[in-house]
Amino acid sequence: MAPTIENQESQETAHQPFLASIPTTKPPKTKAQRAVRKTFKGTAHLANLLPTGTVLVFQILSPVFTNRGQCPTSVNQHITLVLLGFCSLFSFLLCFTDSVRDQRGKVRYGLATFNGLWVVDSSVTLAAEEAAKYRLKFLDFFHAIASVMVFTAVALFDQNVVKCFYPTPSEETKELLIALPVGVSVVCSWMFVRFPTKRHGIGFPLSPE
Numbered sequence: 016m017a018p019t020i021e022n023q024e025s026q027e028t029a030h031q032p033f034l035a036s037i038p039t040t041k042p043p044k045t046k047a048q049r050a051v052r053k054t055f056k057g058t059a060h061l062a063n064l065l066p067t068g069t070v071l072v073f074q075i076l077s078p079v080f081t082n083r084g085q086c087p088t089s090v091n092q093h094i095t096l097v098l099l100g101f102c103s104l105f106s107f108l109l110c111f112t113d114s115v116r117d118q119r120g121k122v123r124y125g126l127a128t129f130n131g132l133w134v135v136d137s138s139v140t141l142a143a144e145e146a147a148k149y150r151l152k153f154l155d156f157f158h159a160i161a162s163v164m165v166f167t168a169v170a171l172f173d174q175n176v177v178k179c180f181y182p183t184p185s186e187e188t189k190e191l192l193i194a195l196p197v198g199v200s201v202v203c204s205w206m207f208v209r210f211p212t213k214r215h216g217i218g219f220p221l222s223p224e
Contacts (some may be wrong), residue, residue, distance in 0.1 A: 110155060
């Protein structure tokens, strides 16, 4: 005798896995997990505002110089400070670089001066009217200072650097180390959008023209 429809439904219900009855709601994240997630999101966002090479060098050398945040000797702290200073200076100087295309369409990089663009890697000479477009402006210094602030926020997001100089921070220090980079990220992001630069220097996206 063929099984009825009701019997088939009861058999299918009996063979259904028990996983269907397990609630799918995610457990609430702890304060530490939220801080780590915010750290990765903030670092990725700020990295887009900095020269690519600066962030890459810092992310590679930071765990090496700090010995993964342990800093067992004062030498680790000193070389970490040198790394931070070098990357900050690099971020500052690269804001004064720009690029042009020569007659063959090849990209040539140069340094912006008060007289125009000094092309470093070629003998390309620009006309006076063309060179005037690349002169140093107040906006260049503004972006250079903002870039240093952004890199400082990136360094504060890096747990290796934080553990090196603050191995056992107080609760107030922890809150400051989380809130300060986020605040700098928001302010600098707004300033970069509100006052954009037209330069396409070393480590920044190239102009399609």
